[in-house]
Amino acid sequence: MSLLKAEDIAVHFGGVKAVDGVSFEVDEGEVFAIIGPNGAGKSTIFNLISRIYTMTRGKITFDGTDITRLPSHKVAPLGIARTFQNIELFDHSTVLQNLLMGRHTHRSTNFVEDILFLPKVRREEREHRKRVEEVIEFLELEAYRGKMIAGLPYGVRKVVEIGRALAMGPKLILLDEPASGLSVEESQEVAFWIEDMRRDMGLTVLMVEHDMKLVSAVADRVLAVNNGRPLALGTPAEVQSDPHVQAAYLGTPEEDAA
Amino acid sequence: MRIAFKTSYDTDIDFHEHWNNRFWIIALVVVMALLPFIVSEYYLAEVANTLIFSLAGMGLMLLVGHTGQVSLGHAAFLAIGAYTDAALMNAGWPFLIAFPVAGLAAGLFGALIAIPAVRLSGIYLAIATLAVFVIVEEIIILAEPITGGVGGLFAPTIEIFGLSFDRYANLSNFYWLCLVIVVLVTLGYSNLMRSSTGRSFLAVRDSEVSARALGIDVTRTRALAFGLSCAVTGLAGALMGHFIGFFNYELFSIFISINLLLVVTIGGLGFIQGAFLGAILITAMPQIIAILRDGLNATAGIDLGSIPGLDTIIFSLILITFIIYEPAGLYGRWLKMRVWWEIFPLARRDMFRRQKSYLKTERQK
Numbered sequence: 001m002s003l004l005k006a007e008d009i010a011v012h013f014g015g016v017k018a019v020d021g022v023s024f025e026v027d028e029g030e031v032f033a034i035i036g037p038n039g040a041g042k043s044t045i046f047n048l049i050s051r052i053y054t055m056t057r058g059k060i061t062f063d064g065t066d067i068t069r070l071p072s073h074k075v076a077p078l079g080i081a082r083t084f085q086n087i088e089l090f091d092h093s094t095v096l097q098n099l100l101m102g103r104h105t106h107r108s109t110n111f112v113e114d115i116l117f118l119p120k121v122r123r124e125e126r127e128h129r130k131r132v133e134e135v136i137e138f139l140e141l142e143a144y145r146g147k148m149i150a151g152l153p154y155g156v157r158k159v160v161e162i163g164r165a166l167a168m169g170p171k172l173i174l175l176d177e178p179a180s181g182l183s184v185e186e187s188q189e190v191a192f193w194i195e196d197m198r199r200d201m202g203l204t205v206l207m208v209e210h211d212m213k214l215v216s217a218v219a220d221r222v223l224a225v226n227n228g229r230p231l232a233l234g235t236p237a238e239v240q241s242d243p244h245v246q247a248a249y250l251g252t253p254e255e256d257a258a
Numbered sequence: 259m260r261i262a263f264k265t266s267y268d269t270d271i272d273f274h275e276h277w278n279n280r281f282w283i284i285a286l287v288v289v290m291a292l293l294p295f296i297v298s299e300y301y302l303a304e305v306a307n308t309l310i311f312s313l314a315g316m317g318l319m320l321l322v323g324h325t326g327q328v329s330l331g332h333a334a335f336l337a338i339g340a341y342t343d344a345a346l347m348n349a350g351w352p353f354l355i356a357f358p359v360a361g362l363a364a365g366l367f368g369a370l371i372a373i374p375a376v377r378l379s380g381i382y383l384a385i386a387t388l389a390v391f392v393i394v395e396e397i398i399i400l401a402e403p404i405t406g407g408v409g410g411l412f413a414p415t416i417e418i419f420g421l422s423f424d425r426y427a428n429l430s431n432f433y434w435l436c437l438v439i440v441v442l443v444t445l446g447y448s449n450l451m452r453s454s455t456g457r458s459f460l461a462v463r464d465s466e467v468s469a470r471a472l473g474i475d476v477t478r479t480r481a482l483a484f485g486l487s488c489a490v491t492g493l494a495g496a497l498m499g500h501f502i503g504f505f506n507y508e509l510f511s512i513f514i515s516i517n518l519l520l521v522v523t524i525g526g527l528g529f530i531q532g533a534f535l536g537a538i539l540i541t542a543m544p545q546i547i548a549i550l551r552d553g554l555n556a557t558a559g560i561d562l563g564s565i566p567g568l569d570t571i572i573f574s575l576i577l578i579t580f581i582i583y584e585p586a587g588l589y590g591r592w593l594k595m596r597v598w599w600e601i602f603p604l605a606r607r608d609m610f611r612r613q614k615s616y617l618k619t620e621r622q623k
Contacts, residue, residue, distance in 0.1 A: 093460055102472055109455075110455075115446040128454075168472065
């Protein structure tokens with residue numbers, strides 16, 4: 001059954017067609033990867049799903065709900081969490097606070113109750129804390145719990161951002177280049193985590209990634225895009241051997257000659 | 259070095275993870291409560307003034323320090339608080355009702371202003387709030403039947419259950435009243451910051467785009483922060499009115515707005531404690547400069563009092579030095595000193611050097 005369905009989505013910035021007529025379906029429990037050269041429109045597709053950009057054309061449905069016109073803050077409560085390519089953490093807070101912020105969609109108290117810190121608020125805080133602790137254990141962030149984000153190395157920040165998305169307890173997680181800038185060991189770990197997310201947490205994963213090794217290791221299906229247009233869709237092996245994809249990455253002999 | 263052994267999630271939820279901190283806070287409140295028996299009336303009035311400034315500082319800290327929005331118009335909300343409280347009490351309302359209503363009025367007005375204003379940010383928001391200030395000032399002058407216009411208004415004596423809290427006749431009572439209000443607001447503020455509402459403020463401050471991705475309604479959160487900030491400032495304004503006794507629109511000048519911004523910046527943006535430290539510095543500094551000047555006159559015979567504006571220059575120089583050399587403010591400095599002491603003698607020279615974060619591109623926005 002398809003959890004996320006994008007039909008003929010397009011976004012044009014003036015004359016630039018960043019995404020132009022892309023359709024795909026992500027099945028429940030699947031790891032789906034989007035690949036493509038720089039500027040192909042991969043991250044733009046993510047920003048369309050999380051409603052940071054508004055589509056020029058097309059329709060996106062998630063779990064039966066049409067999210068094409070939804071305000072951006074109403075996307076998360078449906079169960080869509082995401083990370084950002086350039087890491088968008090809350091720099092002046094601790095790792096723990098960042099992860100707790102990921103629990104925002106599960107709050108049931110209002111600000112008056114919060115100011116009075118009623119017993120109900122404390123109960124909820126404990127529950128949030130427990131969930132966050134599970135994420136900390138899963139991603140092995142114990143050593144960084146009380147550390148400020150601003151002082152953390154890049155690799156750890158990347159993991160904290162995945163943690164913040166997981167703390168939400170989403171159905172679908174969007175990972176925007178989870179392995180970029182990571183060492184070989186670190187991206188190996190990311191591969192294991194993605195596997196575990198799918199197997200143990202029952203998550204559906206949609207990722208944008210350049211590292212083909214990671215993609216081949218974890219993805220069930222791959223969509224290749226270039227210049228905002230879809231090139232190929234299939235298993236990692238099929239897409240890698242597709243002549244259009246190879247041409248997009250390596251150039252064609254005719255182009256070289258010209 | 260103290261180490262807190264955490265055996266329960268409550269250790270993280272509680273204000274202090276160590277009994278030691280709790281002890282010092284209680285000790286501080288006790289000393290503050292006993293202050294009327296220790297110091298003379300003159301200094302007690304100064305401390306009451308500092309408390310009122312801390313309260314207003316907390317109001318602005320919530321907005322500037324914790325939500326990342328600048329306001330140059332907070333004098334307007336002080337004024338709304340002061341005038342609402344005084345006008346209601348003149349109409350026969352008891353203080354216990356007029357005071358919260360004054361806070362509520364300032365808060366509601368703030369939230370109302372916020373609905374269009376929160377779409378602006380940075381310098382544009384500062385200018386918009388400045389405009390609000392000018393408008394409120396004009397309204398105060400025009401609404402003469404309520405506000406006394408240019409002439410001004412008497413703040414009636416506060417009476418709670420027959421007990422007088424007059425600022426002159428019963429200064430100790432007035433001081434205790436201020437102290438209780440400040441303690442209550444500080445508690446509420448701290449509670450807010452350790453719950454999900456407070457975290458959503460921090461989220462909006464640090465990264466709007468990920469706040470949205472986490473399901474935080476940025477516009478609503480900012481409007482809420484604006485409203486709460488203005489409410490607390492309104493309460494401070496009401497107390498300020500009672501403290502001054504007789505006031506007109508000139509009390510709430512643009513300079514008060516700027517002073518409040520200085521309180522939060524010098525105190526340390528993003529720390530509740532910073533509002534207090536900043537308020538202490540801002541209210542005490544003119545006094546200290548005056549005392550030093552008189553001392554210099556008496557001992558060395560140098561009369562600096564004859565040079566007009568010298569106090570202001572010294573005051574400004576100290577402030578500028580602070581902003582250049584300690585952007586984390588007084589509280590930031592205190593934290594560094596504490597760490598230095600706790601790990602003594604292991605502190606290294608570059609330990610507190612500010613790190614430059616890698617470039618954050620605008621691509622995602």
